[in-house]
Amino acid sequence: MRYEDWHTHNALCRHAIGSIEDYVKKAINFDLNVIGISDHFPYEYLRSELPSLEQIPYEEYAMPLYDLEIYFLELENLKEKYLDQISVRFAFEIDYFKHQDYVLNRYLKKYINKLDYILGSVHVLFGKAGTFAFDDGRFLNKYKEYSVNDEIYIEFYNSLQDMIKSPTFELDVVTHFDLPKKFDKKVKDKDNIMEKAIETLRLVKKNDLTVEINTSGLRKKAKEQYPNIDIIKHIYDLDIPILLGSDAHKPEEVAYEFKSITKMLKDIGFNRFAHFKKRRRSFIEI
Ligand SMILES: [Zn+2]
Ligand SMILES: [Zn+2]
Numbered sequence: 183m184r185y186e187d188w189h190t191h192n193a194l195c196r197h198a199i200g201s202i203e204d205y206v207k208k209a210i211n212f213d214l215n216v217i218g219i220s221d222h223f224p225y226e227y228l229r230s231e232l233p234s235l236e237q238i239p240y241e242e243y244a245m246p247l248y249d250l251e252i253y254f255l256e257l258e259n260l261k262e263k264y265l266d267q268i269s270v271r272f273a274f275e276i277d278y279f280k281h282q283d284y285v286l287n288r289y290l291k292k293y294i295n296k297l298d299y300i301l302g303s304v305h306v307l308f309g310k311a312g313t314f315a316f317d318d319g320r321f322l323n324k325y326k327e328y329s330v331n332d333e334i335y336i337e338f339y340n341s342l343q344d345m346i347k348s349p350t351f352e353l354d355v356v357t358h359f360d361l362p363k364k365f366d367k368k369v370k371d372k373d374n375i376m377e378k379a380i381e382t383l384r385l386v387k388k389n390d391l392t393v394e395i396n397t398s399g400l401r402k403k404a405k406e407q408y409p410n411i412d413i414i415k416h417i418y419d420l421d422i423p424i425l426l427g428s429d430a431h432k433p434e435e436v437a438y439e440f441k442s443i444t445k446m447l448k449d450i451g452f453n454r455f456a457h458f459k460k461r462r463r464s465f466i467e468i
């Protein structure tokens with residue numbers, strides 16, 4: 183089996199390093215079958231709609247709107263150039279913001295037919311502590327505004343649920359399913375948070391979406407893939423499709439720990455990974 187990495191970034195988003203080509207070349211080195219280029223969709227379009235966005239450094243989170251054309255030109259070029267060696271798939275990781283689908287889709291419309299898949303993510307909360315990116319270390323002081331970390335998880339899962347349920351938000355894959363654990367902040371009532379995660383997984387199933395097994399958590403303080411093994415077992419029981427993402431922000435992180443994670447997944451019982459082309463899902467045996 184040749185691995186496929188469905189979640190990578192590059193210098194266009196202003197917080198990753200390396201050109202798209204650097205990631206493609208690394209993937210060829212590792213003999214991957216697919217390299218999914220899934221850089222962050224711009225946040226800029228929300229400026230006038232969501233004034234509280236000014237509280238986060240969104241210009242460091244994603245490419246500006248004027249780079250979108252360059253992104254696709256580069257992707258088309260690399261797809262062609264390395265055709266015999268690897269499949270380059272086109273994607274965006276798009277953040278869900280409640281009630282903003284209409285404006286998002288106005289900007290996405292032009293590119294949506296070029297995409298092979300869309301990663302749907304939640305990185306920004308609009309809850310008890312105001313607007314902040316809970317996975318950005320610069321906002322760690324915001325965690326103190328919650329009486330227990332559990333509240334952050336609840337806000338996160340509520341947001342994920344809104345995203346999954348939204349009839350106007352386009353997505354194929356739900357990313358890093360327990361991202362609030364990034365800084366290894368412990369929860370008080372584990373069972374309650376697990377219940378919330380399972381409730382969210384049922385919605386994933388109902389909407390026939392795919393969940394990403396994201397290995398970047400292994401590089402973070404949490405020292406564990408997203409999501410944790412208990413959630414992965416529920417994903418298996420619910421027969422929800424999965425695929426692998428490294429969330430590489432450096433070329434050398436491509437396919438990070440894919441071998442060990444695949445072994446773990448096979449031990450649980452998984453025997454296939456989802457695969458996307460032009461937003462149609464198929465499967466590869468593992
Ligand atoms: Zn990123
Ligand atoms: Zn990402």
